[in-house]
Amino acid sequence: TLRVEPAPAEIQKPPEVVAENPAARRARQPKSRARAVAGAVDQAAPATTPPETGGKSPRRRLLQVLCVSGLLLLIACTAKVFLSSPADPDSTSSDGPAHEGPVPQAIEAPQVAEQELEEASNRFLELGEQILDAVDEDGTFPAAVVSGVELPPENRLSWLAQLADQHAGPGAPRVDWSLPWNAPQNEPFVRRRITAFQNPRLTRLTGADGFPATHFVGVAGLGELAAELPAADVRAGIFGYDRRTRLEDLHRGASQTLCVLGVYDHLGSWAAGGSPTVRGLAREPYVNGPDGFGTGDVDAMSVLMADGSVRSLSRDMDPRLLRALATTADIDGTDDLELDRGPRLTPREPAPDDWAGVPRTGDTALDDAPLEPEFAPEPELPAVRKFDLVRSLQQPILRFDQPRGKPLSEILVSVAELVGASIEYDREDLGPAAARLGEPVALKLDNTTVGDILSGLLNPAGLTYKIEGNHLRIIRREDP
Structure with a gap:
Protein backbone atom coordinates (compact mmCIF):
# COMPACT_ATOMS: atom_id res chain seq x y z
CA THR A 1 0.00 0.00 0.00
CA THR A 92 -5.51 24.56 10.22
CA SER A 93 -6.59 21.82 12.59
CA SER A 94 -5.75 18.19 11.96
CA ASP A 95 -9.42 17.35 11.54
CA GLY A 96 -10.18 20.25 9.19
CA PRO A 97 -10.81 20.06 5.45
CA ALA A 98 -8.26 18.24 3.29
CA HIS A 99 -5.53 20.30 1.68
CA GLU A 100 -6.50 21.26 -1.84
CA GLY A 101 -2.95 21.36 -3.18
CA PRO A 102 -1.21 18.94 -5.55
CA VAL A 103 -3.24 15.78 -6.20
CA PRO A 104 -1.60 12.74 -4.53
CA GLN A 105 -1.99 10.75 -7.74
CA ALA A 106 0.54 13.04 -9.36
CA ILE A 107 3.08 11.66 -6.89
CA GLU A 108 1.70 8.13 -6.75
CA ALA A 109 1.55 7.46 -10.50
CA PRO A 110 5.34 7.41 -11.08
CA GLN A 111 5.76 5.18 -8.03
CA VAL A 112 3.17 2.72 -9.33
CA ALA A 113 4.79 2.72 -12.78
CA GLU A 114 8.18 2.10 -11.18
CA GLN A 115 6.80 -0.82 -9.18
CA GLU A 116 5.25 -2.37 -12.29
CA LEU A 117 8.53 -1.94 -14.18
CA GLU A 118 10.43 -3.62 -11.37
CA GLU A 119 7.91 -6.49 -11.22
CA ALA A 120 8.16 -6.97 -15.00
CA SER A 121 11.96 -7.12 -14.73
CA ASN A 122 11.66 -9.64 -11.91
CA ARG A 123 9.53 -11.91 -14.10
CA PHE A 124 12.14 -11.70 -16.84
CA LEU A 125 14.78 -12.63 -14.27
CA GLU A 126 12.68 -15.51 -12.93
CA LEU A 127 12.20 -16.83 -16.45
CA GLY A 128 15.94 -16.51 -17.06
CA GLU A 129 16.69 -18.55 -13.95
CA GLN A 130 14.39 -21.34 -15.10
CA ILE A 131 15.95 -21.36 -18.57
CA LEU A 132 19.50 -21.47 -17.22
CA ASP A 133 18.50 -24.26 -14.81
CA ALA A 134 17.39 -26.23 -17.87
CA VAL A 135 20.72 -25.45 -19.57
CA ASP A 136 22.61 -26.73 -16.52
CA GLU A 137 20.54 -29.91 -16.45
CA ASP A 138 20.30 -30.69 -20.17
CA GLY A 139 23.37 -28.92 -21.54
CA THR A 140 21.21 -26.96 -24.02
CA PHE A 141 18.54 -24.29 -24.10
CA PRO A 142 15.00 -25.68 -24.37
CA ALA A 143 13.71 -26.56 -27.82
CA ALA A 144 10.89 -24.35 -29.09
CA VAL A 145 8.43 -27.27 -28.89
CA VAL A 146 8.38 -30.73 -27.41
CA SER A 147 10.29 -33.18 -29.62
CA GLY A 148 9.52 -36.73 -30.70
CA VAL A 149 5.87 -36.00 -31.51
CA GLU A 150 4.34 -36.54 -34.94
CA LEU A 151 2.52 -33.23 -34.98
CA PRO A 152 3.08 -29.89 -36.72
CA PRO A 153 5.08 -27.53 -34.48
CA GLU A 154 2.08 -25.22 -34.08
CA ASN A 155 0.09 -28.10 -32.54
CA ARG A 156 2.77 -29.28 -30.14
CA LEU A 157 3.26 -28.15 -26.58
CA SER A 158 5.73 -25.31 -26.20
CA TRP A 159 8.95 -24.75 -24.28
CA LEU A 160 6.98 -22.68 -21.77
CA ALA A 161 4.70 -25.67 -21.20
CA GLN A 162 7.78 -27.72 -20.38
CA LEU A 163 8.93 -25.12 -17.86
CA ALA A 164 5.43 -24.96 -16.36
CA ASP A 165 5.40 -28.72 -15.87
CA GLN A 166 8.91 -28.81 -14.40
CA HIS A 167 8.08 -26.14 -11.82
CA ALA A 168 4.51 -27.22 -11.06
CA GLY A 169 3.60 -27.87 -7.47
CA PRO A 170 1.94 -30.97 -6.05
CA GLY A 171 -1.54 -31.59 -7.35
CA ALA A 172 -0.97 -29.73 -10.62
CA PRO A 173 -2.86 -31.04 -13.67
CA ARG A 174 -1.09 -33.70 -15.70
CA VAL A 175 -0.21 -33.19 -19.35
CA ASP A 176 -0.03 -35.63 -22.27
CA TRP A 177 2.93 -34.53 -24.42
CA SER A 178 1.94 -36.79 -27.31
CA LEU A 179 -1.32 -34.90 -27.87
CA PRO A 180 -1.89 -31.41 -29.29
CA TRP A 181 -1.56 -28.63 -26.74
CA ASN A 182 -5.28 -27.83 -27.00
CA ALA A 183 -6.53 -31.41 -26.86
CA PRO A 184 -9.44 -31.89 -24.43
CA GLN A 185 -7.24 -34.12 -22.26
CA ASN A 186 -4.82 -31.20 -21.78
CA GLU A 187 -7.50 -28.61 -20.98
CA PRO A 188 -6.91 -28.55 -17.20
CA PHE A 189 -3.19 -28.02 -17.80
CA VAL A 190 -3.36 -25.28 -20.44
CA ARG A 191 -6.36 -23.39 -19.03
CA ARG A 192 -4.35 -22.16 -16.08
CA ARG A 193 -3.19 -18.57 -15.96
CA ILE A 194 0.50 -18.54 -15.04
CA THR A 195 1.49 -15.09 -13.81
CA ALA A 196 5.20 -15.85 -14.27
CA PHE A 197 4.55 -15.85 -18.03
CA GLN A 198 2.72 -12.51 -18.05
CA ASN A 199 3.84 -8.89 -17.94
CA PRO A 200 2.12 -6.96 -15.11
CA ARG A 201 2.27 -3.79 -17.23
CA LEU A 202 -0.10 -5.27 -19.83
CA THR A 203 -3.84 -5.71 -19.30
CA ARG A 204 -4.61 -8.21 -22.08
CA LEU A 205 -4.40 -11.61 -20.41
CA THR A 206 -6.00 -13.83 -23.05
CA GLY A 207 -4.95 -14.47 -26.63
CA ALA A 208 -7.01 -14.64 -29.79
CA ASP A 209 -7.21 -18.41 -29.23
CA GLY A 210 -9.19 -17.75 -26.03
CA PHE A 211 -6.60 -19.30 -23.71
CA PRO A 212 -4.54 -17.60 -21.00
CA ALA A 213 -1.72 -15.91 -22.87
CA THR A 214 2.01 -15.39 -22.46
CA HIS A 215 3.70 -12.00 -22.81
CA PHE A 216 7.13 -13.58 -23.34
CA VAL A 217 8.46 -15.38 -26.43
CA GLY A 218 11.71 -17.12 -27.23
CA VAL A 219 13.90 -15.48 -29.89
CA ALA A 220 14.04 -17.70 -32.97
CA GLY A 221 16.28 -15.47 -35.10
CA LEU A 222 15.46 -13.48 -38.23
CA GLY A 223 12.34 -13.85 -40.37
CA GLU A 224 8.91 -15.35 -39.82
CA LEU A 225 10.24 -18.87 -40.44
CA ALA A 226 13.28 -18.45 -38.18
CA ALA A 227 12.23 -21.32 -35.91
CA GLU A 228 12.48 -23.70 -38.89
CA LEU A 229 16.07 -22.74 -39.79
CA PRO A 230 18.94 -25.18 -39.23
CA ALA A 231 21.47 -24.35 -36.55
CA ALA A 232 24.17 -23.55 -39.14
CA ASP A 233 22.12 -20.76 -40.73
CA VAL A 234 23.43 -17.30 -39.88
CA ARG A 235 19.85 -16.12 -39.25
CA ALA A 236 19.11 -18.74 -36.57
CA GLY A 237 18.52 -17.69 -32.98
CA ILE A 238 18.44 -19.66 -29.75
CA PHE A 239 14.98 -21.24 -30.14
CA GLY A 240 14.08 -23.58 -33.00
CA TYR A 241 11.74 -26.46 -33.68
CA ASP A 242 14.36 -29.02 -34.60
CA ARG A 243 17.51 -27.59 -33.05
CA ARG A 244 18.95 -27.29 -29.56
CA THR A 245 21.37 -24.48 -28.75
CA ARG A 246 24.33 -24.79 -26.38
CA LEU A 247 26.06 -21.95 -24.57
CA GLU A 248 29.17 -22.53 -26.68
CA ASP A 249 27.06 -22.00 -29.81
CA LEU A 250 26.60 -18.34 -28.84
CA HIS A 251 29.60 -16.98 -30.73
CA ARG A 252 29.33 -13.44 -29.38
CA GLY A 253 28.74 -14.65 -25.85
CA ALA A 254 25.59 -15.12 -23.80
CA SER A 255 25.54 -11.50 -22.62
CA GLN A 256 25.28 -10.29 -26.23
CA THR A 257 22.62 -12.73 -27.48
CA LEU A 258 18.88 -12.20 -27.14
CA CYS A 259 17.01 -15.05 -25.47
CA VAL A 260 13.46 -13.84 -24.65
CA LEU A 261 11.50 -10.80 -25.82
CA GLY A 262 8.28 -9.33 -24.49
CA VAL A 263 5.19 -9.19 -26.72
CA TYR A 264 2.02 -7.12 -26.51
CA ASP A 265 0.24 -8.18 -29.73
CA HIS A 266 -0.62 -11.40 -31.61
CA LEU A 267 -0.94 -13.08 -28.22
CA GLY A 268 -1.64 -16.76 -27.76
CA SER A 269 -1.54 -19.57 -25.23
CA TRP A 270 1.67 -20.13 -23.31
CA ALA A 271 1.25 -23.83 -24.04
CA ALA A 272 1.03 -23.46 -27.84
CA GLY A 273 3.90 -24.03 -30.21
CA GLY A 274 4.58 -21.52 -32.96
CA SER A 275 4.35 -17.73 -32.88
CA PRO A 276 2.59 -17.45 -29.49
CA THR A 277 5.79 -18.64 -27.80
CA VAL A 278 8.66 -18.26 -30.35
CA ARG A 279 9.18 -15.51 -32.92
CA GLY A 280 11.78 -14.13 -35.24
CA LEU A 281 12.43 -10.49 -36.02
CA ALA A 282 10.66 -9.95 -39.33
CA ARG A 283 9.43 -6.38 -39.82
CA GLU A 284 10.75 -3.02 -38.75
CA PRO A 285 10.37 -1.23 -36.44
CA TYR A 286 11.11 -4.13 -34.15
CA VAL A 287 10.15 -2.28 -30.94
CA ASN A 288 6.37 -1.68 -30.75
CA GLY A 289 6.06 -2.61 -34.41
CA PRO A 290 4.08 -5.07 -36.54
CA ASP A 291 5.82 -8.13 -35.05
CA GLY A 292 4.15 -7.36 -31.72
CA PHE A 293 7.35 -7.00 -29.67
CA GLY A 294 7.09 -4.63 -26.70
CA THR A 295 6.86 -4.51 -22.92
CA GLY A 296 4.73 -1.43 -22.24
CA ASP A 297 7.22 1.38 -22.88
CA VAL A 298 6.73 3.83 -25.72
CA ASP A 299 10.35 4.24 -26.77
CA ALA A 300 12.03 1.05 -25.50
CA MET A 301 11.47 -2.58 -24.54
CA SER A 302 12.95 -4.87 -21.92
CA VAL A 303 14.69 -8.04 -23.08
CA LEU A 304 16.23 -11.12 -21.49
CA MET A 305 19.75 -11.93 -22.61
CA ALA A 306 21.08 -15.49 -22.73
CA ASP A 307 23.16 -14.95 -19.59
CA GLY A 308 20.01 -14.23 -17.58
CA SER A 309 20.43 -10.45 -17.44
CA VAL A 310 17.67 -7.98 -18.31
CA ARG A 311 18.38 -5.06 -20.64
CA SER A 312 16.39 -2.23 -22.17
CA LEU A 313 16.67 -1.66 -25.92
CA SER A 314 15.81 1.72 -27.40
CA ARG A 315 13.26 2.01 -30.18
CA ASP A 316 15.82 4.18 -32.02
CA MET A 317 18.49 1.48 -31.93
CA ASP A 318 20.05 0.65 -35.30
CA PRO A 319 17.89 -2.27 -36.56
CA ARG A 320 20.98 -4.02 -37.95
CA LEU A 321 22.42 -4.23 -34.46
CA LEU A 322 19.18 -5.63 -33.09
CA ARG A 323 19.14 -8.25 -35.84
CA ALA A 324 22.70 -9.20 -34.94
CA LEU A 325 21.74 -9.66 -31.28
CA ALA A 326 18.88 -11.96 -32.31
CA THR A 327 21.24 -14.51 -33.90
CA THR A 328 23.73 -16.94 -32.45
CA ALA A 329 26.27 -16.43 -35.26
CA ASP A 330 29.31 -14.18 -34.89
CA ILE A 331 27.90 -11.28 -36.88
CA ASP A 332 29.80 -8.04 -36.34
CA GLY A 333 28.21 -4.69 -35.54
CA THR A 334 27.88 -4.85 -31.75
CA ASP A 335 31.48 -5.07 -30.54
CA ASP A 336 31.92 -1.34 -30.00
CA LEU A 337 28.74 -0.97 -27.89
CA GLU A 338 30.23 -2.66 -24.79
CA LEU A 339 26.85 -4.07 -23.83
CA ASP A 340 27.87 -5.21 -20.37
CA ARG A 341 28.44 -1.68 -19.08
CA GLY A 342 24.88 -0.49 -18.68
CA PRO A 343 21.24 -1.50 -18.79
CA ARG A 344 20.46 0.42 -21.98
CA LEU A 345 22.01 -0.05 -25.39
CA THR A 346 22.70 3.43 -26.75
CA PRO A 347 21.72 3.85 -30.40
CA ARG A 348 24.34 5.10 -32.82
CA GLU A 349 24.55 5.99 -36.47
CA PRO A 350 25.71 2.95 -38.49
CA ALA A 351 29.16 3.18 -39.98
CA PRO A 352 29.45 2.51 -43.75
CA ASP A 353 31.74 -0.48 -43.26
CA ASP A 354 29.92 -2.14 -40.35
CA TRP A 355 29.04 -5.16 -42.46
CA ALA A 356 32.05 -5.22 -44.77
CA GLY A 357 33.81 -8.57 -44.81
CA VAL A 358 31.66 -10.15 -42.10
CA PRO A 359 32.20 -13.92 -42.19
CA ARG A 360 29.29 -16.38 -42.21
CA THR A 361 29.39 -19.39 -39.97
CA GLY A 362 31.29 -21.82 -42.17
CA ASP A 363 33.35 -21.02 -45.28
CA THR A 364 30.94 -18.79 -47.22
CA ALA A 365 31.32 -15.01 -46.90
CA LEU A 366 28.48 -12.53 -46.71
CA ASP A 367 28.05 -9.69 -49.16
CA ASP A 368 29.22 -6.24 -48.12
CA ALA A 369 25.59 -5.08 -47.81
CA PRO A 370 23.71 -5.31 -44.48
CA LEU A 371 22.16 -8.65 -43.68
CA GLU A 372 18.54 -8.79 -44.86
CA PRO A 373 16.34 -11.64 -43.60
CA GLU A 374 14.41 -13.68 -46.15
CA PHE A 375 10.69 -13.39 -45.52
CA ALA A 376 8.20 -16.10 -46.34
CA PRO A 377 5.67 -15.22 -49.06
CA GLU A 378 2.81 -15.06 -46.60
CA PRO A 379 0.28 -12.28 -46.07
CA GLU A 380 1.38 -9.66 -43.59
CA LEU A 381 -0.11 -9.95 -40.13
CA PRO A 382 -2.33 -7.07 -39.05
CA ALA A 383 -0.86 -4.73 -36.45
CA VAL A 384 -3.89 -5.24 -34.20
CA ARG A 385 -6.02 -8.35 -34.16
CA LYS A 386 -9.69 -7.85 -33.34
CA PHE A 387 -10.86 -9.82 -30.35
CA ASP A 388 -13.96 -11.95 -30.94
CA LEU A 389 -16.00 -12.17 -27.73
CA VAL A 390 -18.59 -14.50 -29.26
CA ARG A 391 -15.89 -16.96 -30.22
CA SER A 392 -14.31 -16.68 -26.80
CA LEU A 393 -17.61 -17.52 -25.11
CA GLN A 394 -17.89 -20.62 -27.32
CA GLN A 395 -14.59 -22.06 -26.09
CA PRO A 396 -15.05 -25.72 -25.17
CA ILE A 397 -14.37 -26.67 -21.56
CA LEU A 398 -13.99 -30.33 -20.73
CA ARG A 399 -15.02 -29.91 -17.09
CA PHE A 400 -15.88 -27.08 -14.71
CA ASP A 401 -16.17 -27.91 -11.03
CA GLN A 402 -16.68 -25.08 -8.56
CA PRO A 403 -17.54 -26.33 -5.07
CA ARG A 404 -19.59 -24.04 -2.86
CA GLY A 405 -17.47 -21.69 -0.80
CA LYS A 406 -16.55 -18.70 -2.94
CA PRO A 407 -18.95 -15.82 -3.54
CA LEU A 408 -20.25 -15.30 -7.05
CA SER A 409 -18.34 -12.03 -7.49
CA GLU A 410 -14.98 -13.79 -6.95
CA ILE A 411 -15.82 -16.61 -9.34
CA LEU A 412 -16.72 -14.07 -12.03
CA VAL A 413 -13.14 -12.79 -11.87
CA SER A 414 -11.86 -16.24 -12.85
CA VAL A 415 -14.46 -16.53 -15.61
CA ALA A 416 -13.37 -13.14 -16.96
CA GLU A 417 -9.86 -14.55 -17.39
CA LEU A 418 -11.27 -17.45 -19.39
CA VAL A 419 -13.22 -15.07 -21.57
CA GLY A 420 -10.32 -12.65 -21.96
CA ALA A 421 -12.53 -9.62 -21.31
CA SER A 422 -13.77 -7.72 -18.30
CA ILE A 423 -17.14 -8.50 -16.72
CA GLU A 424 -18.83 -5.34 -15.47
CA TYR A 425 -21.98 -4.59 -13.50
CA ASP A 426 -23.70 -1.76 -11.64
CA ARG A 427 -25.17 -2.74 -8.28
CA GLU A 428 -27.82 -0.02 -8.44
CA ASP A 429 -29.02 -1.26 -11.81
CA LEU A 430 -29.18 -4.84 -10.53
CA GLY A 431 -31.40 -3.85 -7.61
CA PRO A 432 -32.09 -6.56 -5.01
CA ALA A 433 -30.33 -9.14 -7.20
CA ALA A 434 -27.02 -7.40 -6.47
CA ALA A 435 -27.00 -9.02 -3.02
CA ARG A 436 -26.68 -12.43 -4.70
CA LEU A 437 -23.19 -11.46 -5.94
CA GLY A 438 -21.86 -11.86 -2.42
CA GLU A 439 -23.42 -15.29 -1.85
CA PRO A 440 -21.39 -18.50 -2.30
CA VAL A 441 -22.31 -20.60 -5.31
CA ALA A 442 -21.51 -24.06 -6.62
CA LEU A 443 -21.51 -25.31 -10.20
CA LYS A 444 -20.34 -28.48 -11.91
CA LEU A 445 -20.52 -28.91 -15.70
CA ASP A 446 -18.97 -31.40 -18.13
CA ASN A 447 -18.34 -30.89 -21.86
CA THR A 448 -19.49 -27.30 -21.71
CA THR A 449 -18.44 -23.85 -22.92
CA VAL A 450 -17.33 -20.65 -21.23
CA GLY A 451 -20.66 -19.02 -22.08
CA ASP A 452 -22.64 -21.89 -20.54
CA ILE A 453 -20.53 -21.66 -17.39
CA LEU A 454 -21.28 -17.96 -17.09
CA SER A 455 -24.99 -18.53 -17.63
CA GLY A 456 -25.01 -21.38 -15.11
CA LEU A 457 -23.51 -19.09 -12.48
CA LEU A 458 -25.80 -16.13 -13.16
CA ASN A 459 -29.20 -17.74 -13.80
CA PRO A 460 -29.88 -18.93 -10.22
CA ALA A 461 -29.29 -15.36 -9.07
CA GLY A 462 -31.82 -13.97 -11.54
CA LEU A 463 -29.04 -12.50 -13.65
CA THR A 464 -27.71 -12.87 -17.17
CA TYR A 465 -25.14 -11.11 -19.37
CA LYS A 466 -24.87 -9.25 -22.64
CA ILE A 467 -21.98 -8.19 -24.87
CA GLU A 468 -21.13 -4.49 -24.81
CA GLY A 469 -18.27 -3.66 -27.15
CA ASN A 470 -15.17 -5.40 -25.86
CA HIS A 471 -16.57 -6.42 -22.47
CA LEU A 472 -19.50 -8.24 -20.87
CA ARG A 473 -22.17 -6.59 -18.71
CA ILE A 474 -24.27 -8.38 -16.11
CA ILE A 475 -27.94 -7.42 -16.12
CA ARG A 476 -31.17 -8.63 -14.53
CA ARG A 477 -32.67 -11.52 -16.40
CA GLU A 478 -35.89 -9.63 -17.18
CA ASP A 479 -33.97 -6.64 -18.57
CA PRO A 480 -33.72 -6.36 -22.39
Missing part, protein backbone atom coordinates in the same frame (compact mmCIF):
# COMPACT_ATOMS: atom_id res chain seq x y z
CA LEU A 2 1.47 3.30 -1.07
CA ARG A 3 1.44 6.08 1.49
CA VAL A 4 1.55 9.45 -0.21
CA GLU A 5 2.06 12.59 1.86
CA PRO A 6 1.78 15.64 -0.38
CA ALA A 7 4.16 18.47 0.44
CA PRO A 8 2.53 21.50 2.11
CA ALA A 9 1.52 24.22 -0.28
CA GLU A 10 3.63 27.34 -0.55
CA ILE A 11 1.91 30.21 1.22
CA GLN A 12 2.63 33.80 0.32
CA LYS A 13 2.06 36.19 3.23
CA PRO A 14 2.12 40.01 3.48
CA PRO A 15 5.58 41.48 4.23
CA GLU A 16 4.60 42.61 7.69
CA VAL A 17 3.40 39.07 8.58
CA VAL A 18 6.34 37.21 7.03
CA ALA A 19 8.71 39.14 9.26
CA GLU A 20 7.11 37.57 12.35
CA ASN A 21 6.31 34.01 13.29
CA PRO A 22 2.72 33.08 14.29
CA ALA A 23 3.55 33.22 17.99
CA ALA A 24 4.80 36.78 17.70
CA ARG A 25 1.68 37.76 15.80
CA ARG A 26 -0.55 36.22 18.45
CA ALA A 27 1.45 38.00 21.17
CA ARG A 28 1.02 41.26 19.31
CA GLN A 29 -2.72 40.89 18.75
CA PRO A 30 -3.89 41.45 22.40
CA LYS A 31 -1.72 44.52 22.67
CA SER A 32 -3.33 46.02 19.60
CA ARG A 33 -6.75 45.39 21.06
CA ALA A 34 -5.66 46.91 24.39
CA ARG A 35 -4.47 50.02 22.64
CA ALA A 36 -7.71 50.24 20.74
CA VAL A 37 -9.68 49.99 23.98
CA ALA A 38 -7.46 52.61 25.56
CA GLY A 39 -8.11 54.89 22.62
CA ALA A 40 -11.81 54.38 23.04
CA VAL A 41 -11.53 55.33 26.70
CA ASP A 42 -9.61 58.44 25.73
CA GLN A 43 -12.33 59.26 23.24
CA ALA A 44 -15.12 58.71 25.74
CA ALA A 45 -13.56 60.70 28.57
CA PRO A 46 -11.47 63.53 27.14
CA ALA A 47 -12.24 65.76 30.12
CA THR A 48 -10.17 63.59 32.51
CA THR A 49 -7.09 63.84 30.33
CA PRO A 50 -4.46 66.14 31.79
CA PRO A 51 -4.08 69.33 29.83
CA GLU A 52 -1.55 69.16 27.00
CA THR A 53 1.55 71.25 27.44
CA GLY A 54 3.13 72.92 24.50
CA GLY A 55 0.09 74.89 23.44
CA LYS A 56 -2.01 72.05 21.87
CA SER A 57 -5.75 72.48 22.28
CA PRO A 58 -7.99 69.66 23.66
CA ARG A 59 -9.86 69.55 20.33
CA ARG A 60 -6.65 68.87 18.43
CA ARG A 61 -5.60 66.18 20.90
CA LEU A 62 -9.00 64.49 20.51
CA LEU A 63 -8.52 64.29 16.74
CA GLN A 64 -5.09 62.70 17.22
CA VAL A 65 -6.53 60.11 19.61
CA LEU A 66 -9.28 59.21 17.14
CA CYS A 67 -6.79 58.77 14.28
CA VAL A 68 -4.46 56.58 16.35
CA SER A 69 -7.36 54.48 17.64
CA GLY A 70 -8.72 53.92 14.14
CA LEU A 71 -5.29 52.90 12.87
CA LEU A 72 -4.82 50.43 15.72
CA LEU A 73 -8.25 48.91 15.08
CA LEU A 74 -7.42 48.49 11.40
CA ILE A 75 -4.12 46.73 12.23
CA ALA A 76 -5.85 44.45 14.73
CA CYS A 77 -8.53 43.41 12.23
CA THR A 78 -5.97 42.79 9.51
CA ALA A 79 -3.85 40.65 11.82
CA LYS A 80 -6.90 38.64 12.86
CA VAL A 81 -7.82 37.92 9.24
CA PHE A 82 -4.37 36.63 8.41
CA LEU A 83 -4.10 34.61 11.61
CA SER A 84 -7.43 32.85 10.98
CA SER A 85 -6.84 32.24 7.25
CA PRO A 86 -6.79 28.49 6.25
CA ALA A 87 -3.73 29.26 4.17
CA ASP A 88 -1.78 29.53 7.44
CA PRO A 89 -0.56 26.02 8.36
CA ASP A 90 -0.66 26.85 12.10
CA SER A 91 -4.33 27.75 11.98
